[in-house]
Amino acid sequence: MGTAWRVIVVANPKADTLQEAIEDRLTELESTLSHWDQNSEVSRFNQAAAKQQTSQSISNDLAAVIEKGLEISLVTKGAFNITLGNEISARGFGPNTPKNDSNLASRRPSHEVLVLEPNSILRSLQPGVSIDLSAIAKGYAVAEISALLTRSGFPTTSSKSAAKSMAGEQRPTVQIGVLAFANPAPAQSPKSRIASISIQLVKP
Numbered sequence: 001m002g003t004a005w006r007v008i009v010v011a012n013p014k015a016d017t018l019q020e021a022i023e024d025r026l027t028e029l030e031s032t033l034s035h036w037d038q039n040s041e042v043s044r045f046n047q048a049a050a051k052q053q054t055s056q057s058i059s060n061d062l063a064a065v066i067e068k069g070l071e072i073s074l075v076t077k078g079a080f081n082i083t084l085g086n087e088i089s090a091r092g093f094g095p096n097t098p099k100n101d102s103n104l105a106s107r108r109p110s111h112e113v114l115v116l117e118p119n120s121i122l123r124s125l126q127p128g129v130s131i132d133l134s135a136i137a138k139g140y141a142v143a144e145i146s147a148l149l150t151r152s153g154f155p156t157t158s159s160k161s162a163a164k165s166m167a168g169e170q171r172p173t174v175q176i177g178v179l180a181f182a183n184p185a186p187a188q189s190p191k192s193r194i195a196s197i198s199i200q201l202v203k204p
Contacts, residue, residue, distance in 0.1 A: 001034045001138055007145070009154060018152060025148055026141065032061045033137040035085060035130075036095050045122065046085060046130045055123040063120040065133055065140050070111045072136075078109025085130030094132065 007022060032041045041062050048054040058066070069082035087107065088094045114131070115123045 001030060001134065001141070002036055003138055005141075005145075007149075018149070018154070021148060021152070022145060025144060029061060029137070029141045029144065032059055033065060033133050033140070035132050035134075038095070042131050042133060045124075049124040049129045050127070052127050053124050055117075055121060058120050058122045060120065061140075061144075063116060063122070065137055066114070066116050066122060066131075068140075069133065069136050070114060070116060073109050073111040078111070080135070081110045082133055082136065083108075083110040083113055083129050083131055085132035086128065088132055088134075089130075 005026065007018075009018065030037060030040070034040050035043055035046065037043060041059060045054070045056055045058070048056065066082070069080070072080040073082065085094060110131075113125050113129050115125060117123060
């Protein structure tokens with residue numbers, strides 16, 4: 001998703017078992033939500049929707065993010081738009097650059113060009129729809145990793161709470177943060193644009 005992840009865990013015998021579980025979940029989310037991965041679920045939908053209206057059954061993760069994105073699009077009257085993929089790429093902030101702007105259907109609000117139907121069926125209403133979940137997928141991923149850590153017995157904290165804890169208050173068990181990179185250089189390898197995960201152990 002064009003970002004780096006960092007999870008800090010207070011020294012704990014169970015911490016050694018976390019990294020594989022976190023990496024597996026992140027890999028799953030990357031292969032579902034990232035338009036930087038040409039084989040991801042959202043990329044496959046974009047490819048199908050490029051030249052025609054399309055309808056596909058989608059995963060629970062993608063459906064959850066799309067549903068929230070469409071909800072925010074409606075509430076903000078289109079100010080928040082998850083179908084700006086072509087528009088963003090045309091300005092150099094995406095993995096592909098359209099040959100022309102004839103298919104920039106994304107200029108319409110996303111809730112006007114995408115419909116999430118019952119049973120997680122996603123339908124585009126016109127050709128040229130290109131989904132870019134960059135503004136919402138990372139937050140969803142953080143929430144999912146936070147839930148995973150909580151289920152594993154590691155309560156999590158926000159970055160604001162973490163700052164207070166490091167200043168002298170009770171140290172949190174786990175700190176999660178996201179660092180975003182704008183406009184990855186085309187010369188970068190695909191690997192450098194894929195989310196990575198590390199666990200840092202700190203003494204309580």
